[in-house]
Amino acid sequence: MTPQASDILAVAGTLYRFAAGIDRRDAALLASAFAEDAVSDFRPAGRKAGFDYPVLEGRETIVAALLGSLAALDTSHTVGNPRVAVDGDLARLDALVEAQHVSRADPTRQYLMKNRYDVELLREGDDWVIRRVTIDSIWRSGDPSVLAGI
Incomplete structure (x- = not known):
């Protein structure tokens, strides 16, 4: 079965909700991108930045951790090159995300x-939500300690 263009756009839109939720500090928008039992694995990218991040499990845990850990930063996330595969009520998404992190206390410090x-997604009603996301860094520039809020 060939996926509908509307499903492909909606799957990509889930990652846009995720990014906008973080950048706008909008907990409801960010939560709308995740399944209740979602898993977020930032360990591959974290290791490259010199940090040991735990795997986060559950929508509430993920939202609280992301908004809490980024509270001292201004961020901008840009999503590009989304590639989507839909199979019924399941989907896979591979995308590139450029994430700028700027210290509010000292804007000269950036990462x-x-x-x-x-990303693995599933359909919940009329929406697509993230079931699991694994994030790996391709390249990075700047001061990684900015991610620690120091």
Whole structure:
């Protein structure tokens, strides 16, 4: 069965909701991108930045951790090159996300990452939500300690 263009756009739109939720500090928008039992694995990118991040499990845990850990930063996430495969009510999304992190206390301190997102999604009603996301860094530039809020 060939996926509908509307499903392909909606799957990509889920990652756009994720990015906008983080950048706008909008917990409801960010939560709308995740399944209740979602898993977020930032370990591959974290290791390259010199940090040991845990795997996060559950929508509430993920949203609280992301918004909490980025509270001292201004961020901008740009999603590009989304490739979507839909199989019924399941989908895979591979995309590149450029994530700029700027210290609010000292805007001269910045950390820029180009990350590859490997995302598994499922359809919940009329929406697509992230079941699992694994984030790996392709390249990075700047001061990684910005991610620690220091």
